[in-house]
Amino acid sequence: MADQIMLSLKVNGQSHSLQVHPFARLLDVLREDLRFTGTKEGCGEGECGVCSILLNGRLVNSCLVPAVQAQGGEIVTVEGLADGQRLSSLQDAFLTQNGAQCGFCTPGMLLAATDLLQRNPHPDEAAVREGLAGNLCRCTGYVKIVDAVQTAAREAR
Ligand code: FES
Ligand code: FES
Known part of the structure; x- marks a missing residue:
């Protein structure tokens, strides 16, 4: 679609490239597009922390991060903490x-x-x-x- 942009990022060690709306939130891309639904949405305003992820090694509230800011970035979600079936x-x-x-x-x-x-x-x-x-x-x-x-x-x- 003309109004979409190509986003490339690595989530839990796996590379993904997808088309997203230019104003998409990183939280929505993770949950809706890539189906990392372990990351939750609560307040949507940076107050509750349920959407926390690591982006390039830094803890961020993914509800506040425009997906384009994660371009080329490395993300860890809760799904990436375990080693296969072995919990951290x-x-x-x-x-x-x-x-x-x-x-x-x-x-x-x-x-x-x-x-x-x-x-x-x-x-x-x-x-x-x-x-x-x-x-x-x-x-x-x-x-x-x-x-x-x-x-x-x-x-x-
Ligand atoms: S949903 Fe509450 S801080 Fe992101
Ligand atoms: S909100 Fe229920 S365990 Fe924390």
Whole structure:
């Protein structure tokens, strides 16, 4: 279509090229076009963090990122955290520490925590809470999520 542009990006290690609307949001391209539906939409305004992904190694809210800004970029979504059927140690810790209840916030929490642990492999509780401050959870009260992140950090020692 004349009003579309060609977008090329790598998602979880796989290259994709597709036509998108010039004003498409990265969140919609990931969910609707490429079917990475683990990335959720909540507020659509950068407030809740459920749409968090890593773009070129940086944690971003994909609802706020124009897809064209990801041109040629490398993206990690929640689907890219596991190694095949094998969960990452962080995902495993969310399971064992009951870090997920309804699970809606969990993909964003996992990406934010992955970003945090890459920057600070042994965060104290305050650092975990600060690292996850952009991600809202309506169910857990955050305690078990913080426990899960610290468990994963301990087990990585
Ligand atoms: S949907 Fe992106 S921050 Fe809420
Ligand atoms: S587990 Fe339900 S919103 Fe966090």
